[in-house]
Amino acid sequence: MNTLRAAGLGLMAAAVLALGCVQKTEKPIVKTVLPNGLTVIVKTVPGSPVSAIHLLVGHRMAFEKKPGESNLVQMMLDQGAGDLDRQAIARRIEELGAQLKTHDNPYFPFDDYYNSRDFAYVRFKVLSENLEPALDFFALLVRRPTFPEKELARIKARVLATLRESQVIPDKVARNRFYSLLFQGSPLAHPILGTPESVAEITRDDLVRYYQAAYVPANCILTIVSDRPASWVLERVRKLFGDWSGSANLAPDTAALKPVEPQTVEIPVPGKRAYIYMGTKIPGLRDLDAPALRVAAMVLSDRMAGELREKRGLAYRLGAFTRFYSPGVGVFALVMGTSSHKYAEARKGMQEMLESLVQNPPTEQEIRRVVNASWGSHLRYHQKKINQAYFLSLYEYLDPGYEYDLAQIRLLRQVRPEDVVRVARKYLQPKQMVLVAAGGF
Amino acid sequence: MGFFLPLLLLTATVQERVLPNGMRVILKEDHSAPLVDVTVVVKSGAVYEADSTLGMTHFLEHLLFDGTETQTREQIRDRFDERGIYFNAFTRHDFTAYLINGPSEFIDDGIRNQADMLMHSILPEHELEKERQVVIEEMHKDRARPSEVADELFRSIAYAGTPYAKPVLGYEEQILRVKRGTVYRYYKAFYRPDNMIAIVIGDFDPDHIVKVLEDAYGPSPDTPLPPAPEIPPFQPEGTRVVQKTWQFPSTYLMVALPALPPDDPRAPALEVLVELLNSEGDSPFLQQVVAGDHPLAVEAYFSYEKHLGLNTLQLTAKPNSPADARRILQILQNTLSDLSWITDDMVRRTRTALVADHYFTTESFTYEGMYLAYWVALGGSYDLYQRFYDGIRQVSRDQVLAAGQAVFQPLRYVAVIVGPGGAR
Numbered sequence: 001m002n003t004l005r006a007a008g009l010g011l012m013a014a015a016v017l018a019l020g021c022v023q024k025t026e027k028p029i030v031k032t033v034l035p036n037g038l039t040v041i042v043k044t045v046p047g048s049p050v051s052a053i054h055l056l057v058g059h060r061m062a063f064e065k066k067p068g069e070s071n072l073v074q075m076m077l078d079q080g081a082g083d084l085d086r087q088a089i090a091r092r093i094e095e096l097g098a099q100l101k102t103h104d105n106p107y108f109p110f111d112d113y114y115n116s117r118d119f120a121y122v123r124f125k126v127l128s129e130n131l132e133p134a135l136d137f138f139a140l141l142v143r144r145p146t147f148p149e150k151e152l153a154r155i156k157a158r159v160l161a162t163l164r165e166s167q168v169i170p171d172k173v174a175r176n177r178f179y180s181l182l183f184q185g186s187p188l189a190h191p192i193l194g195t196p197e198s199v200a201e202i203t204r205d206d207l208v209r210y211y212q213a214a215y216v217p218a219n220c221i222l223t224i225v226s227d228r229p230a231s232w233v234l235e236r237v238r239k240l241f242g243d244w245s246g247s248a249n250l251a252p253d254t255a256a257l258k259p260v261e262p263q264t265v266e267i268p269v270p271g272k273r274a275y276i277y278m279g280t281k282i283p284g285l286r287d288l289d290a291p292a293l294r295v296a297a298m299v300l301s302d303r304m305a306g307e308l309r310e311k312r313g314l315a316y317r318l319g320a321f322t323r324f325y326s327p328g329v330g331v332f333a334l335v336m337g338t339s340s341h342k343y344a345e346a347r348k349g350m351q352e353m354l355e356s357l358v359q360n361p362p363t364e365q366e367i368r369r370v371v372n373a374s375w376g377s378h379l380r381y382h383q384k385k386i387n388q389a390y391f392l393s394l395y396e397y398l399d400p401g402y403e404y405d406l407a408q409i410r411l412l413r414q415v416r417p418e419d420v421v422r423v424a425r426k427y428l429q430p431k432q433m434v435l436v437a438a439g440g441f
Numbered sequence: 442m443g444f445f446l447p448l449l450l451l452t453a454t455v456q457e458r459v460l461p462n463g464m465r466v467i468l469k470e471d472h473s474a475p476l477v478d479v480t481v482v483v484k485s486g487a488v489y490e491a492d493s494t495l496g497m498t499h500f501l502e503h504l505l506f507d508g509t510e511t512q513t514r515e516q517i518r519d520r521f522d523e524r525g526i527y528f529n530a531f532t533r534h535d536f537t538a539y540l541i542n543g544p545s546e547f548i549d550d551g552i553r554n555q556a557d558m559l560m561h562s563i564l565p566e567h568e569l570e571k572e573r574q575v576v577i578e579e580m581h582k583d584r585a586r587p588s589e590v591a592d593e594l595f596r597s598i599a600y601a602g603t604p605y606a607k608p609v610l611g612y613e614e615q616i617l618r619v620k621r622g623t624v625y626r627y628y629k630a631f632y633r634p635d636n637m638i639a640i641v642i643g644d645f646d647p648d649h650i651v652k653v654l655e656d657a658y659g660p661s662p663d664t665p666l667p668p669a670p671e672i673p674p675f676q677p678e679g680t681r682v683v684q685k686t687w688q689f690p691s692t693y694l695m696v697a698l699p700a701l702p703p704d705d706p707r708a709p710a711l712e713v714l715v716e717l718l719n720s721e722g723d724s725p726f727l728q729q730v731v732a733g734d735h736p737l738a739v740e741a742y743f744s745y746e747k748h749l750g751l752n753t754l755q756l757t758a759k760p761n762s763p764a765d766a767r768r769i770l771q772i773l774q775n776t777l778s779d780l781s782w783i784t785d786d787m788v789r790r791t792r793t794a795l796v797a798d799h800y801f802t803t804e805s806f807t808y809e810g811m812y813l814a815y816w817v818a819l820g821g822s823y824d825l826y827q828r829f830y831d832g833i834r835q836v837s838r839d840q841v842l843a844a845g846q847a848v849f850q851p852l853r854y855v856a857v858i859v860g861p862g863g864a865r
Contacts, residue, residue: 372525
């Protein structure tokens with residue numbers, strides 16, 4: 001795979017300077033790596049009443065012996081830490097004027113936006129006036145969790161109930177199988193919640209072992225966006241995390257990079273709905289083709305909405321997306337939720353849309369429209385300090401570096417119609433797709 | 442540049458102006474991101490409707506996306522999409538709001554497009570039929586949801602005699618019958634600049650943006666504005682419990698108690714009190730109702746409902762049975778008649794959590810615009826909105842107890858219990 005290595009950070013810096021509107025909002029960002037291997041990114045937003053602390057824990061599935069361990073560790077982080085029990089943690093969060101999020105809430109439909117099979121997160125928002133005690137508290141939560149047995153039983157029961165429900169929800173069934181086929185042999189194939197069997201077997205000892213292996217400084221990126229100068233923040237971080245020890249011993253995930261065989265899998269799930277995933281592997285985010293692939297997904301999403309939903313009334317939910325992962329690989333996929341009796345027509349429609357990228361190439365105007373929409377969406381997400389912290393962490397983790405967050409819009413605006421056609425021919429042949437459908441066929 | 446009357450310079454970055462066409466404009470500069478949010482509040486909602494125009498406001502909200510004198514529906518949408526502008530609208534009892542949010546570089550055209558929709562829509566006949574079906578489908582969807590059915594039933598009983606008894610969506614038979622001419626007359630009566638408030642938040646130049654707004658919206662007609670709705674105060678005599686049955690297996694309990702208007706100096710303390718009642722760790726009500734080995738309800742929460750002339754404290758609970766709903770009412774009375782369980786520490790934590798939550802939500806210009814829309818639609822200003830949230834920071838335990846005394850002594854409420862057939 002050709003990569004952006006040669007261009008490196010120089011391109012990113014040039015992109016930032018070339019973008020007047022980005023330059024205007026640019027804030028000082030400092031990155032450092034502590035001697036123990038912890039990557040720390042600090043962004044200063046003067047006057048912000050809200051501060052954000054974000055911890056990204058890498059390669060979450062690679063440390064699992066039993067699928068679901070990572071999710072349970074995340075769910076247990078606020079159940080006990082140091083001398084604090086669950087209630088004391090909840091009270092402390094209130095006192096600080098804070099919000100903590102460590103995992104997806106399966107009962108909120110769009111809560112899984114930040115959920116990844118590649119890394120775990122701890123998202124912490126707090127009133128800036130309380131940032132100093134909040135950092136102390138945050139360090140306690142992530143460095144001294146106690147995983148109390150009685151809370152584990154309750155949390156496991158909740159996960160098992162969710163898993164039982166998920167078995168009859170077509171989109172969850174299809175998604176899990178889709179990724180397990182795409183990443184066969186890689187830890188990325190693990191279902192995030194685990195399976196009913198694996199979760200039932202997980203003990204407190206498993207969680208302690210997992211935590212000690214995954215929560216080590218060299219496997220983490222700590223990002224803080226606040227109103228304080230970087231020097232102040234870094235001093236606190238060194239004091240709280242400087243003596244954090246442990247090392248991550250991970251073999252490279254070569255299985256994730258293996259090409260995937262095209263195939264079709266249909267999974268019967270009772271009901272009148274069907275959910276379809278159609279996709280394939282693509283190169284990682286550093287690859288020179290990544291911007292064109294991202295634009296191709298945006299164009300497809302737009303076309304699917306106009307043609308398949310508005311004109312043909314085929315879907316209640318649909319779209320196309322790209323996702324990128326740390327081993328240097330990505331996924332390009334189209335998804336659609338439809339009524340069971342429209343399944344065949346919906347599937348055919350998705351294939352037609354994919355073919356249309358080559359047969360009916362996007363116009364300059366079409367690309368401008370989707371890239372501008374992406375730019376607007378980018379700005380909206382970045383209004384929240386916690387999302388600023390999240391995206392800086394994400395791009396640092398995925399390797400282009402945190403600067404990519406600012407540079408990406410320029411890369412997307414450079415994509416031309418012929419680039420989209422080229423990557424569609426190269427990576428998105430309908431015959432090369434993995435198709436997974438779940439529902440009442 | 443036109444002539445503007447500066448009303449009040451609230452802070453260095455927030456201004457309120459009135460344009461020559463009568464449109465009120467609230468301008469909050471925030472240059473932290475190259476983004477602008479414009480929320481246009483129209484003083485047109487279910488409470489402004491006559492019996493003959495029930496549901497019209499919501500129906501109209503749908504129709505305003507369907508074409509203007511110079512643009513088709515697709516052209517309106519494309520114009521927003523091509524500029525990365527998010528657009529949406531929502532209808533409430535007290536007002537209708539139309540919002541756009543997009544990069545500063547494109548916001549002028551976004552405002553022109555939004556103004557074209559609001560001022561020059563033609564409500565094409567063929568789109569009317571399509572939207573009629575969409576609205577009716579929305580009603581059917583609501584009718585399948587117990588929470589929506591319970592809410593509609595509750596409103597019709599608790600707020601009988603006020604415009605809040607009516608559903609925002611209106612009634613199916615009326616939407617099926619309504620003619621284009623009726624909708625158009627309603628549209629022209631309410632959609633005029635002097636009946637609108639624009640809230641602009643983000644990265645813009647105030648003088649420039651008011652010029653764009655004035656040009657885009659044009660003059661207001663010389664005719665008088667529609668009259669303000671008359672809303673009798675909510676003053677139940679004593680306690681009243683109404684029990685009904687329905688087709689669903691679940692039970693709902695909904696209770697309305699009279700509350701303070703948002704401009705009352707005690708309102709921030711009441712907000713803290715409501716949040717305390719909602720705190721699973723602190724509220725003796727929730728500890729008895731939803732916690733423990735045998736909870737009486739799967740869910741229960743309080744809300745402080747602020748409307749034009751109608752302000753209530755509302756409890757919504759999902760009890761296990763109508764009998765448990767009666768037990769919950771008893772616990773409610775006991776909890777509200779003696780607030781000595783509230784401590785200084787609880788008040789301190791709760792007000793911090795409320796302030797934090799407000800800051801977290803309003804980090805987004807869109808959400809701040811939506812929050813402000815409620816306040817200005819109720820006759821408030823940015824100043825009142827700011828004072829309310831600043832007030833929460835200062836609330837003491839004594840003030841919380843005083844607010845409770847004002848609202849709960851004597852205890853008056855209307856409660857509606859609805860449960861499966863067979864119940865009384």
